Amino acid sequence: QQQVKQSPQSLIVQKGGISIINCAYENTAFDYFPWYQQFPGKGPALLIAIRPDVSEKKEGRFTISFNKSAKQFSLHIMDSQPGDSATYFCAAGGRAGATNKLIFGTGTLLAVQP
Amino acid sequence: DVKVTQSSRYLVKRTGEKVFLECVQDMDHENMFWYRQDPGLGLRLIYFSYDVKMKEKGDIPEGYSVSREKKERFSLILESASTNQTSMYLCASQGYIGELFFGEGSRLTVL
Numbered sequence: 001q002q003q004v005k006q007s008p009q010s011l012i013v014q015k016g017g018i019s020i021i022n023c024a025y026e027n028t029a030f031d032y033f034p035w036y037q038q039f040p041g042k043g044p045a046l047l048i049a050i051r052p053d054v055s056e057k058k059e060g061r062f063t064i065s066f067n068k069s070a071k072q073f074s075l076h077i078m079d080s081q082p083g084d085s086a087t088y089f090c091a092a093g094g095r096a097g098a099t100n101k102l103i104f105g106t107g108t109l110l111a112v113q114p
Numbered sequence: 115d116v117k118v119t120q121s122s123r124y125l126v127k128r129t130g131e132k133v134f135l136e137c138v139q140d141m142d143h144e145n146m147f148w149y150r151q152d153p154g155l156g157l158r159l160i161y162f163s164y165d166v167k168m169k170e171k172g173d174i175p176e177g178y179s180v181s182r183e184k185k186e187r188f189s190l191i192l193e194s195a196s197t198n199q200t201s202m203y204l205c206a207s208q209g210y211i212g213e214l215f216f217g218e219g220s221r222l223t224v225l
Contacts, residue, residue, distance in 0.1 A: 006156070009154070032212045034212075036214075036216075041218070041219075042218055043206075043217050043218045043219050044157070044204070046214070046215075089156060089157065093212060100145070101159060101172070102159075102212075102214060104149075104157040106154060106155060106156035107154075107156050
């Protein structure tokens with residue numbers, strides 16, 4: 001019940017295209033769903049996060065879509081740029097304020113070709 | 115900006131050696147975490163701490179221990195390093211809305 005399944009494992013997108021990464025979770029108690037971006041040699045950094053009271057959150061070119069009934073959420077990167085090439089991790093966790101252990105997906109290596 | 119500093123970026127140790135990985139955060143966060151990152155396996159939680167001297171096991175605590183004597187410092191200890199502990203180790207502190215702030219990682223090679 002603690003797993004977060006992420007797909008695809010790797011993704012190649014042309015510059016200007018849309019990158020889509022999908023995640024599925026099992027534990028219905030999860031109510032915090034962040035995405036992290038990691039560049040080589042760096043630690044992961046928070047990119048965008050959503051809570052289940054909304055179905056979509058957009059920040060610039062990055063959008064999270066959330067489907068509570070299907071227990072799925074996805075990251076969409078619009079107008080993908082070579083600078084977006086990185087590893088992306090989805091995560092899921094319990095309520096903020098308490099000890100919020102985030103469970104991470106296995107990561108997606110995104111390459112945006114110029 | 116929150117800063118999480120891991121003392122060693124790269125370490126090479128021999129099997130059986132005791133290894134200390136140090137992590138310091140500057141935001142007075144209560145919760146701190148140690149994750150291990152391996153290709154294809156994502157980030158797996160080793161241990162976390164929600165207060166000074168308090169700790170809880172994560173998903174893969176075997177072969178590891180931790181120490182939190184001061185709020186800003188959380189150390190990961192490998193009592194007797196083994197080759198299967200060769201990995202990238204990531205420390206994180208947790209902000210007030212649940213977000214994690216990661217250090218840049220410590221890449222450990224055990225020969």
